Amino acid sequence: MERQLDEVAGKLLQQSLEQRGMRFLMGAQTEALLPAASGRVGAVRFKAGTTPEPEVPADLVVMAVGIRPNTALAESAGLRCERGIVVNALNVPSVSAEQLARVVGKLSAKQVYACGPSGFVDAARSLTEGQVRSFMAEGFTPMAPITVADAATATVKVHLTASQRDLEIPTNLSILDALEAQGLKPKVGCRMGVCRTCVCTRTEGTTLDLQTGEQDAQPGIDVRICMTRARTDLTLDL
Numbered sequence: 429m430e431r432q433l434d435e436v437a438g439k440l441l442q443q444s445l446e447q448r449g450m451r452f453l454m455g456a457q458t459e460a461l462l463p464a465a466s467g468r469v470g471a472v473r474f475k476a477g478t479t480p481e482p483e484v485p486a487d488l489v490v491m492a493v494g495i496r497p498n499t500a501l502a503e504s505a506g507l508r509c510e511r512g513i514v515v516n517a518l519n520v521p522s523v524s525a526e527q528l529a530r531v532v533g534k535l536s537a538k539q540v541y542a543c544g545p546s547g548f549v550d551a552a553r554s555l556t557e558g559q560v561r562s563f564m565a566e567g568f569t570p571m572a573p574i575t576v577a578d579a580a581t582a583t584v585k586v587h588l589t590a591s592q593r594d595l596e597i598p599t600n601l602s603i604l605d606a607l608e609a610q611g612l613k614p615k616v617g618c619r620m621g622v623c624r625t626c627v628c629t630r631t632e633g634t635t636l637d638l639q640t641g642e643q644d645a646q647p648g649i650d651v652r653i654c655m656t657r658a659r660t661d662l663t664l665d666l
């Protein structure tokens with residue numbers, strides 16, 4: 429998975445999967461799928477010299493092809509590209525109409541599909557407007573959090589089961605912000621309710637979803653703590 433993970437992360441993934449009983453034959457090149465007596469696949473044969481094991485028995489063979497991003501347009505626009513486009517680089521220039529025409533050729537013959545954050549879709553639309561055969565897009569914007577006027581003084585008790593901590597947090601902050609304010613470092617990603625990195629299980633208590641405005645008290649429910657405020661004392665699997 430060299431396109432998705434760097435070497436260190438790839439090794440960590442491999443170790444984790446090996447601990448679950450998987451075995452890896454790195455660099456092995458498949459030469460043939462050998463049939464069993466039943467007529468279904470019975471083994472995989474590898475090209476000589478690519479692995480110490482010439483064959484492995486198999487009941488099922490799953491094949492996957494990798495992905496290779498086409499970074500030509502990004503590179504021609506001066507964006508930093510490594511295994512893909514480096515998205516957290518600062519001061520990246522935008523793509524000009526000339527660069528676009530140079531990379532994709534005759535625009536008037538092209539059907540354009542754009543999918544991504546709405547700012548990207550808008551930029552792609554304005555760059556190609558009136559110049560392409562058709563433009564189809566799917567843009568997404570995280571739902572904005574609702575405004576909730578909670579008193580700054582109200583607090584609730586939170587019990588964290590995994591770390592065995594008991595805290596008191598204010599109800600006018602997201603649970604994530606409140607925990608971080610006390611020095612905790614829960615797993616976090618987008619902070620916008622999109623990536624679900626911050627999800628944990630709420631085993632007890634009532635929370636308010638800052639995107640839907642709904643309160644929920646059902647035990648054993650996963651909550652995104654970046655988009656959730658406490659409404660009562662809570663027990664969280666953190």
Ligand code: FES
Pocket residue numbers: 615616617618619620621622623624625626627652653654655
């Ligand atoms: S950090 Fe991404 S959903 Fe909470």
